[in-house]
Amino acid sequence: MSICFTRAGLQTSVQDCGRPGLMHYGIPPGGAADPLAMTLANLILGNVTNNPVIEITLTGPRIEFACDISIAITGARFKVTLNGNAVNNFETIQIQRGDTLDFAQLISGARAYIGFSGKMVVPELLGSVSTHLISHFGGHRYGAIKAGDTIDFCNIRTAKTVRLAPQFHLHYTPHPQFRVVSGPDKLLFDNDTVEQFYHTTYTVSAQSNRMGIRLHPPSTSSPPARNERVFEQMVSSGLYPGSIQIPPDTEPIIAFVEGQTIGGYPRIAHVIKADRHRLGQLKAHDKISFHPVGLAQATRILREKYQRLSELQQSLATDSKVSLML
Amino acid sequence: MANGDCALDICFASPPSEDLSRCIIGIRQSIQKRDFPGLVDLIPAYQCLTITFDPLTCDRRLLTQQLIELAQGVIESPPRLSRKPRTISIPVCYEEVFAPDMHTVSEYTKLSREEIIALHTHPPYLVHMLGFSPGFLYLGGLDPQLHCPRKHTPRLRISAGAVGIGGSQTGVYPQATPGGWQIIGQTPISLFHPASDTPCIAEPLDIVKFHPVDITQFEAIRQSYPRAKYREKR
Numbered sequence: 164m165s166i167c168f169t170r171a172g173l174q175t176s177v178q179d180c181g182r183p184g185l186m187h188y189g190i191p192p193g194g195a196a197d198p199l200a201m202t203l204a205n206l207i208l209g210n211v212t213n214n215p216v217i218e219i220t221l222t223g224p225r226i227e228f229a230c231d232i233s234i235a236i237t238g239a240r241f242k243v244t245l246n247g248n249a250v251n252n253f254e255t256i257q258i259q260r261g262d263t264l265d266f267a268q269l270i271s272g273a274r275a276y277i278g279f280s281g282k283m284v285v286p287e288l289l290g291s292v293s294t295h296l297i298s299h300f301g302g303h304r305y306g307a308i309k310a311g312d313t314i315d316f317c318n319i320r321t322a323k324t325v326r327l328a329p330q331f332h333l334h335y336t337p338h339p340q341f342r343v344v345s346g347p348d349k350l351l352f353d354n355d356t357v358e359q360f361y362h363t364t365y366t367v368s369a370q371s372n373r374m375g376i377r378l379h380p381p382s383t384s385s386p387p388a389r390n391e392r393v394f395e396q397m398v399s400s401g402l403y404p405g406s407i408q409i410p411p412d413t414e415p416i417i418a419f420v421e422g423q424t425i426g427g428y429p430r431i432a433h434v435i436k437a438d439r440h441r442l443g444q445l446k447a448h449d450k451i452s453f454h455p456v457g458l459a460q461a462t463r464i465l466r467e468k469y470q471r472l473s474e475l476q477q478s479l480a481t482d483s484k485v486s487l488m489l
Numbered sequence: 490m491a492n493g494d495c496a497l498d499i500c501f502a503s504p505p506s507e508d509l510s511r512c513i514i515g516i517r518q519s520i521q522k523r524d525f526p527g528l529v530d531l532i533p534a535y536q537c538l539t540i541t542f543d544p545l546t547c548d549r550r551l552l553t554q555q556l557i558e559l560a561q562g563v564i565e566s567p568p569r570l571s572r573k574p575r576t577i578s579i580p581v582c583y584e585e586v587f588a589p590d591m592h593t594v595s596e597y598t599k600l601s602r603e604e605i606i607a608l609h610t611h612p613p614y615l616v617h618m619l620g621f622s623p624g625f626l627y628l629g630g631l632d633p634q635l636h637c638p639r640k641h642t643p644r645l646r647i648s649a650g651a652v653g654i655g656g657s658q659t660g661v662y663p664q665a666t667p668g669g670w671q672i673i674g675q676t677p678i679s680l681f682h683p684a685s686d687t688p689c690i691a692e693p694l695d696i697v698k699f700h701p702v703d704i705t706q707f708e709a710i711r712q713s714y715p716r717a718k719y720r721e722k723r
Contacts, residue, residue, distance in 0.1 A: 186530040186541070188689045190623045288683045298623050298664045300683040347492045398505065399620075399627075401532035401539025405493055425534055425620030433493030436544065461494035462544045469545060
């Protein structure tokens with residue numbers, strides 16, 4: 164009852180919803196970089212939304228199955244084949260013992276998720292099986308999956324075939340805009356710097372990872388004069404995923420799922436929770452920009468997103484409605 | 490003060506001190522006791538307590554009002570802290586192989602290696618908070634003679650257990666991470682044990698003391714240390 168990774172891919176790891184509530188130990192929440200895509204994989208299979216998944220980054224694995232199991236692939240679009248035949252995202256894929264699933268070319272997004280109709284046998288640490296890739300703990304042997312690794316499964320069942328209606332598919336563009344609210348240190352920046360921040364299209368740096376997403380301003384823009392006052396007034400304080408810090412070189416860093424819990428650079432803005440899952444689909448050279456919203460609006464957008472998700476969950480739980488999804 | 494759409498910061502104007510850290514930890518303790526629904530994380534820092542919450546189950550305005558009242562109550566009559574601070578002794582080997590920046594610190598401070606070790610192992614350090622990376626302790630109390638600027642370019646990778654000085658702070662890197670502090674030694678013990686219910690060796694307001702060990706003792710402690718494997722990349 165296991166699967167074997169005959170090719171590992173660039174950074175393939177076991178993830179779930181992570182470890183919230185431990186930031187006072189310096190432990191960031193971690194978990195799936197795109198939790199919405201992970202949730203959809205589990206909803207398609209009729210799983211609890213925190214059932215562990217495999218997160219795939221930029222280059223995918225080749226997996227041989229030594230068991231019959233149902234899977235669903237969500238998030239980034241890759242060319243994926245099962246025994247040489249193309250398979251799609253956002254639908255149940257029935258796997259038989261001996262099948263080979265192969266991730267080829269990436270088409271859009273950065274991270275794909277494979278959900279399973281069974282439970283991975285991976286030890287839980289601090290209430291989660293998610294791999295903390297930066298600090299090397301949790302997950303499958305504390306790190307990314309390597310070629311030849313095998314993961315066992317238990318409680319395998321066959322999930323009924325579901326194909327998610329197109330309106331619930333997630334799409335990713337290489338030019339995304341993120342909605343943000345003002346950061347707690349916004350007043351330390353002069354108005355011009357804040358204006359420039361909202362009018363700049365930044366390029367995602369190849370130095371980005373699950374700890375932080377680094378951004379470059381366009382080479383044509385002149386960097387704003389460094390405001391010494393900003394740095395003198397800063398004392399390290401709490402950061403969490405979505406916080407955007409501006410270090411002295413003026414290249415913004417967005418704290419991400421495995422980001423530091425305390426930071427000392429001024430925080431100009433914060434990606435709203437409703438848009439945070441899309442940070443997980445950014446890759447090097449994507450062009451991103453920021454759009455300011457108010458706090459009340461941020462909560463309203465989040466509420467709407469959860470409302471849609473809960474409608475989807477209800478429709479998947481009712482047989483008559485599931486047929487509408489097919 | 491709002492910190493993004495999922496957190497509030499309670500900030501203080503007074504400079505970092507033991508009293509302020511006690512106050513911040515007291516507020517954190519009182520919040521934990523009240524069990525506000527929807528709260529996720531409480532992150533104490535030098536002058537600030539960050540409270541993260543789920544905006545769908547927590548009303549921001551109500552929470553802000555309740556937290557201001559609670560914080561004022563704590564400031565006026567500080568609660569007794571629920572646990573006694575512990576003193577944790579951390580062995581450090583300051584020998585050359587583990588101290589790539591000892592000569593830089595020596596040149597900057599005009600102190601000999603022996604004087605640096607004596608000054609570094611002398612004071613009891615106060616744990617103000619944990620953060621940056623899992624199990625990293627922010628320590629206060631470094632002798633002013635040892636204050637030393639951070640490296641211009643941070644190292645991309647420093648060893649797990651590395652003991653460094655950055656400005657007026659000193660501390661131990663629990664994991665092999667990038668870092669900009671001047672490295673003057675290394676501890677053979679692990680500061681972070683994810684398999685344990687208490688994953689970090691210290692909590693805020695605990696006291697840390699460093700004591701020097703030679704390479705033989707360093708190896709012996711490392712060999713006998715049960716969870717040392719967590720410090721290593723596989």
